[in-house]
Amino acid sequence: MDKKFSVVIAGGGSTYTPEVICTLLSELDRFPIRSIKLYDIDEERQNKIASACKILCHEIDPSIEFIATTDPKIAYTDVDFCLAHIRVGGLKMREKDEKIALKHGCVGQETCGPGGIAFAMRSIQGVLDNLDYMEKYSPNAWMLNYSNPAAIVAQAVSKLRPDSRIINICDQPIGLESAMAASIGVADRKEMTVRYFGLNHFGWWTDIRGKDDNDITDKAREYVLQNGFIAPDKMGKDTDDSWYKTYYKAKDVMAVDPTTIPNTYLKYYLYPDYEVAHSNPDYTRANEVMDGREKMVFSICETITKNGTTKGFDLVTGNHATFIIDLAYALSHGTYERMILIVKNEGAISNFADDAMVEIPCLVSKDRYERLSIGEIPTFQKGLMEQQNACEKLVSEAWIEGSYHKLWQAFTMNRCVPSAKVAKDLLDEYIEANKGYWPQLK
Numbered sequence: 001m002d003k004k005f006s007v008v009i010a011g012g013g014s015t016y017t018p019e020v021i022c023t024l025l026s027e028l029d030r031f032p033i034r035s036i037k038l039y040d041i042d043e044e045r046q047n048k049i050a051s052a053c054k055i056l057c058h059e060i061d062p063s064i065e066f067i068a069t070t071d072p073k074i075a076y077t078d079v080d081f082c083l084a085h086i087r088v089g090g091l092k093m094r095e096k097d098e099k100i101a102l103k104h105g106c107v108g109q110e111t112c113g114p115g116g117i118a119f120a121m122r123s124i125q126g127v128l129d130n131l132d133y134m135e136k137y138s139p140n141a142w143m144l145n146y147s148n149p150a151a152i153v154a155q156a157v158s159k160l161r162p163d164s165r166i167i168n169i170c171d172q173p174i175g176l177e178s179a180m181a182a183s184i185g186v187a188d189r190k191e192m193t194v195r196y197f198g199l200n201h202f203g204w205w206t207d208i209r210g211k212d213d214n215d216i217t218d219k220a221r222e223y224v225l226q227n228g229f230i231a232p233d234k235m236g237k238d239t240d241d242s243w244y245k246t247y248y249k250a251k252d253v254m255a256v257d258p259t260t261i262p263n264t265y266l267k268y269y270l271y272p273d274y275e276v277a278h279s280n281p282d283y284t285r286a287n288e289v290m291d292g293r294e295k296m297v298f299s300i301c302e303t304i305t306k307n308g309t310t311k312g313f314d315l316v317t318g319n320h321a322t323f324i325i326d327l328a329y330a331l332s333h334g335t336y337e338r339m340i341l342i343v344k345n346e347g348a349i350s351n352f353a354d355d356a357m358v359e360i361p362c363l364v365s366k367d368r369y370e371r372l373s374i375g376e377i378p379t380f381q382k383g384l385m386e387q388q389n390a391c392e393k394l395v396s397e398a399w400i401e402g403s404y405h406k407l408w409q410a411f412t413m414n415r416c417v418p419s420a421k422v423a424k425d426l427l428d429e430y431i432e433a434n435k436g437y438w439p440q441l442k
């Protein structure tokens with residue numbers, strides 16, 4: 001009989017947890033499961049999600065053990081995989097990250113610009129804590145980490161826990177590949193083989209192949225240059241307004257270098273003035289998420305719990321969760337699946353720092369992955385990436401050393417911050433707002 005896996009979801013109270021569980025339960029043929037555990041430090045929040053997920057889990061397969069806990073020992077004992085999507089400080093702190101930046105005339109975004117730096121200073125300890133629990137209670141497990149801001153978290157973890165079994169991932173490239181596939185008439189993103197390089201939330205596609213190695217790069221390029229990542233069937237529906245605008249804005253980002261296809265997140269670095277002008281400093285993406293997805297997920301969970309059944313609800317599976325399960329499957333079954341991961345460069349991009357955490361295609365096999373060689377990258381991307389990597393490295397060093405000065409340099413270095421003066425004002429206000437979350441800075 002196939003091995004059955006035990007999985008812990010760190011950040012059990014996340015609005016993404018039900019989707020991850022639905023996807024896990026829809027893939028049991030391929031990836032059999034014996035135990036699903038939810039772990040969170042916020043018991044009340046997690047219970048709201050867990051009570052509904054438990055009902056769902058029992059309906060699909062009553063033999064699967066389902067546990068929700070705030071005890072790390074229970075959570076991390078006897079697990080094969082940890083799927084980590086924690087958010088230290090919750091959406092309330094995301095709101096502060098975004099609004100403080102905008103108050104100072106800078107891009108207010110959860111992972112990019114000043115908000116991303118502030119978030120990183122909270123996140124690093126949380127991810128390290130979870131990694132340490134995993135290593136203590138299940139040393140052979142893998143952590144598949146998509147806790148944000150993934151770029152800086154990956155940077156700090158690679159420095160502090162260089163030998164840990166952690167792989168950092170992001171669903172944005174595959175989400176955008178799905179949109180590209182739909183736009184150019186490819187049935188499934190998995191039919192495409194891509195070349196991509198960058199840092200997390202900071203990368204570019206250079207080559208897209210369809211079935212039979214057919215080169216469809218130009219077709220994809222032409223589409224994105226005209227329409228961004230808005231697939232024909234998505235014109236005007238389905239997504240929140242802010243994401244719709246982001247997908248569309250990719251065409252302007254791409255205009256700067258039409259030879260490559262950019263990740264949507266580059267808009268914050270290439271058009272920060274436009275972003276600020278089109279943001280509402282009193283109502284940011286955090287508010288949209290709290291009023292939208294968060295309310296909706298909690299209300300569905302509440303109804304399921306009250307009814308004692310999931311009947312009447314469509315179970316949603318997602319690209320994002322499928323990608324995580326594909327990765328767990330590849331690591332456990334040795335499939336050599338080609339996947340975009342955030343890994344130490346170590347020469348894959350030949351003209352870029354060896355110790356940088358880059359996002360590139362890798363081949364994933366049993367308990368390991370191999371980087372695909374990217375070779376030399378062009379001056380435009382290299383320059384941008386070097387500045388961004390230096391910024392992220394300074395944040396990581398500032399966290400490790402408790403250095404006020406390095407963090408000031410990091411804010412100053414960021415393309416979303418116009419001057420050292422604004423950088424200092426931002427830093428001082430974030431320190432106040434993050435009391436109890438950030439390490440003490442000297």
Ligand code: G6P
Pocket residue numbers: 148170171172285289
């Ligand atoms: C994408 C990114 C994630 C990010 C999420 C935010 O999926 O890859 O890193 O967390 O968007 O979405 P939200 O709907 O919370 O703004």
Ligand code: MN
Pocket residue numbers: 150169170171172201
């Ligand atoms: Mn991401």
